[in-house]
Amino acid sequence: MLSLRPLTVMPVRLLHTSDWHIGRTFHGADLLAEQQAVLEHLAEVVADERVDVVLVAGDVYDRAVPSAEAVRVAAQALARLHEAGAQIVLTPGNHDSAARLGAFAEFARAGGLHLCSTIAGLHEPVLLEDEHGPVALYGIPYLEPDPARNALGIEAKGHVAVLSEAMRRIKEDLQARENTRSVVLAHAFVIGGECSDSERPISVGTVEHVPGAIFDGIDYVALGHLHGPQVLAEHLRYSGSPLAYSFSEARHRKSVWLIDFNADGLREVRRHELPVPRKLATTTGELADLLVNPELEDLVECYLSVTLTDRVRPIDAMRKLKERFPHAVHLDWQPEGGGIGSVLKYAEAVKNRTDEEIARNFLDDCRGAPPNEREQGLLRMAMDASGRGES
Known part of the structure; x- marks a missing residue:
């Protein structure tokens, strides 16, 4: 995969992005509008900063088979980036399907979109030129260890082994090029990185981690x-x-990162903060207070996670919360005093108790209050109908 770019009078400037996850939802809330807005902002950055190349280091989509709407948003974003003046180098991540993402790569390249989606071509760079000479951009698609080691023809197993072999091939190609600066895109968990709750693990345990030294010399x-x-x-x-x-x-x-090169290689990296279409917030308290507390007015337009502390689990709590906080998306219940934390182990909870007692205790454990008189009557009727009532 080789592409040439005409000589520019200015040093190469890159924009490093990743993990768009187009099509992802947030606790059931559709994020396509927010994703479209922030990707539109990236096109503005390209135009304002005169970016030559946008790098997308994997996970363009949130799933291997994205929805038609997700594909539409991605296509519009890529088109806007190109219209703003940038070429795009893109690699698939562990959420993407490399085969689907890389379809029509030959045609896309003619329009400035370079889809680095194959293991066989990972050592073939996209080549750029500026006043100081060539810059080689190598895209490593996400390497699932077992399929990748077979494709690479190596015996060793694991993420370290396949990524090491990929980098060996890249460095071998780079050494054959004189006075060429280098960039590598890689979708991996490098030792020292801090994860969050939204990343999908790419293997069991810690064997997914790779040392940063693998990338030495780039x-x-x-x-x-x-x-x-x-x-x-x-x-x-x-x-x-x-x-x-x-x-x-x-x-x-x-x-995102704005990267500038000079004749010797990396000159400067600058951070550009992105707009937040809708903020995230958390709050804790009793339902009745949360619904009227004026100090919480700033949270009305936020995606909101609520922890209720009512002693008894409120009925229909999320519907009531959404009347004031329309973007509440997550609800937890942690009663004051830790009532649900003291539930007995199953064997202890059912020991020497009738089925009706077990059912009553289950309701108590789940919502922090025993069944009322009407509910007890319904439980008794159910037990009698099943032949398991108290004699």
């Missing part, structure tokens, strides 16, 4: 997979996702 490494922007080394960074996809990311400053 001028800039654009990492994807972790959703918080992070600096592991000056040349080794995660851009993070453009939107928060879990409440654990509420404090993230979502951003």
